[in-house]
Amino acid sequence: MRAPRECASWFWDLEDYAPPGLRSALTVAARMSAVLQKHDLLQPTTLEWFWLVPDMGGAVGKSSVGLLRPLDDEWTSRRVEELRPVAFPEAETSGLRVVGTGVWSDADGVQHREERLVELTVSSEPLGLSADVSVFHDVWGPFDFRGLPHPEVHRNNAPRLAAALKELEVLLGVPAEPGEATYFGTAVGYGVMEPDVVDGRGPDLTDQL
Template identity: 60%
Template sequence: MLMRAPSECGSWFWDLDDVTAPGLEAALETAARMSAVLRTHELLEPAAVEWNWFEVGTGGLGIHSRLDLAGRGLDDASVAGQVKACRPAGYPAAEMSSFLVVGSGVWIDADGNPHREPRLVELTVSPDPVSSWAELSVHHDVWARCDFRGRPHPSVHDRNAPRLAAALRDLDTLLGVPGEPGEPTYFGKAEGHGLKAPEMIDGLGPDLTDLL
């Protein structure tokens, strides 16, 4: 069973201004194309989209929506229609700033056995007409050189990190802009197309389990 960090171990951000059209339909199409790349690497099989509602001048409304895809593609016309239909009746001016593509992916253990894990990677896309963007984040230690206890696990790293790196390179190619590493967190930092190697003391990395 994998431990999951409450904040990301690494993230990558793509500024899509002047790259994709604004609006929900275009954002869903972008998410569909990105998900297709991630599916090729067995990192994400989309099952639903989730988002929060806000109002300009008010902020977050504390209302969360989820739409199951039920086998449909993210770019299916019915998905955009249903997302819009989820707008809270009491807040006709409510908008979404971004949506999360929810699904599962495959990681490989030290013995080479594949395991399917929910939310192995998280893909977020913004339909904001002012500033469109996409972000990919990871919350597990299988991409890192050490597990969350600080113990090196080269077999796990070598079976998973190259898959993530290949997917990130393919996303850069797909979008036509390079993904920028996100801000570091307690659990790690993105560097290039992978996670930055931890500082080692006596052959061990930092023990991060105090915040898990």
């Protein structure tokens, strides 16, 4: 099951890793997505982003483009620039989100390809870049969203996510910070925090699905 909000996320402040700017953000996104793809967590297919006008304090539009070339290819940055809203020539990109498909394994070890299994966002701010990796499915924690334990599913998926997060830390040279907790869970270390357990069951979260 996929939640409408993340069940765990990890954040990196990349001010010292890369300069601000669209091309820089796309280069970082390409490097990070290569790590996630190596672990079968994210096969990029689409790039999404908002357009912001600083003086207006909010988004003036949203765009997306199919990834016909690599993220760090000049074609990609040029295509992003071409989609700037005509009415707002001063608009800037915000939150370059890389989406695609990833693989998870069920209790029997059978692999399934899933849309938006893992999402990667790289944001370019005036002082530098930041990045965020988010997960939304219950396969990463020891209980499903109904509160039922599924140790085999957890064992078949969580180690791969942890390995990718550790590799991203090495790539970026800075430790990941756990994101904010949501109704569906929170990050701890390189995984999803185990919830409070009552009579062998976790909380039933399906009322928000």
